[in-house]
Amino acid sequence: ILNVEQSPQSLHVQEGDSTNFTCSFPSSNFYALHWYRWETAKSPEALFVMTLNGDEKKKGRISATLNTKEGYSYLYIKGSQPEDSATYLCALILTGGGNKLTFGTGTQLKVEL
Amino acid sequence: DGGITQSPKYLFRKEGQNVTLSCEQNLNHDAMYWYRQDPGQGLRLIYYSQIVNDFQKGDIAEGYSVSREKKESFPLTVTSAQKNPTAFYLCASSITLFVERGYGYTFGSGTRLTVV
Numbered sequence: 413i414l415n416v417e418q419s420p421q422s423l424h425v426q427e428g429d430s431t432n433f434t435c436s437f438p439s440s441n442f443y444a445l446h447w448y449r450w451e452t453a454k455s456p457e458a459l460f461v462m463t464l465n466g467d468e469k470k471k472g473r474i475s476a477t478l479n480t481k482e483g484y485s486y487l488y489i490k491g492s493q494p495e496d497s498a499t500y501l502c503a504l505i506l507t508g509g510g511n512k513l514t515f516g517t518g519t520q521l522k523v524e525l
Numbered sequence: 526d527g528g529i530t531q532s533p534k535y536l537f538r539k540e541g542q543n544v545t546l547s548c549e550q551n552l553n554h555d556a557m558y559w560y561r562q563d564p565g566q567g568l569r570l571i572y573y574s575q576i577v578n579d580f581q582k583g584d585i586a587e588g589y590s591v592s593r594e595k596k597e598s599f600p601l602t603v604t605s606a607q608k609n610p611t612a613f614y615l616c617a618s619s620i621t622l623f624v625e626r627g628y629g630y631t632f633g634s635g636t637r638l639t640v641v
Contacts, residue, residue, distance in 0.1 A: 416567065446629055455529070456615070458629025501568070512558070512583065513630065515567035 418502050418516035425492050425523055432488045433519040435502030439483030446513060447476055447487055448501040456501060459487075492523040527552045531616050531633035538603075538610075538640050546601045546636045548616030555621055557599035558630065561585065562613040571614075574599055603638065610640045 417436045425431050435445070444463045450456040460469040465480040473490045489496055499520045503513040529550045538544045550557065556575050560568040570583030574593040588607025593599050603610045617630040
């Protein structure tokens with residue numbers, strides 16, 4: 413089973429701070445990487461799907477980068493707001509793995525006023 | 526609005542009983558998935574289905590069964606053979622099993638199963 417590691421496990425920041433988290437994975441046989449945001453009592457919501465080395469995606473204040481050669485992706489949040497508080501999940505699909513997502517344990521972000 | 530409906534939100538069962546969790550989608554998605562979440566662990570794949578009448582085991586299929594008789598529906602049965610059934614169960618769907626078009630998964634809101 414593929415090991416997808418996310419760090420840190422949890423993070424507390426002040427409103428207005430910028431922050432970033434890491435998703436690490438074995439770099440061989442990479443096919444696609446997904447980022448999801450999961451707010452308490454809601455469904456996980458897709459943020460980005462990334463497939464190419466060097467890919468950068470952006471949605472508002474949130475952006476992500478991907479380095480498949482070294483096996484990591486960063487998720488950045490600029491100017492964090494309380495509504496950004498959620499668990500951020502990284503998930504991968506490996507080639508030859510049946511096109512199914514393997515999830516990391518997530519980074520829990522709490523943005524305080 | 527299109528989406529995925531999981532019911533019920535909370536479910537209690539006695540040990541030794543089978544229980545079926547419902548998952549319905551009106552997104553016209555081909556692929557559907559069942560994941561399980563336990564404290565401190567990532568979502569783990571139980572079963573997935575690419576098309577009607579076809580499904581494959583995920584990483585932790587033992588003690589579970591599924592059916593896909595309709596495109597919209599992918600119920601999960603937790604059998605008495607599942608040793609640790611108490612968990613949070615999430616259903617998801619995607620347009621296609623293949624991700625080269627860049628589509629993410631759409632998730633339901635989950636069912637929390639407690640077996641006593």
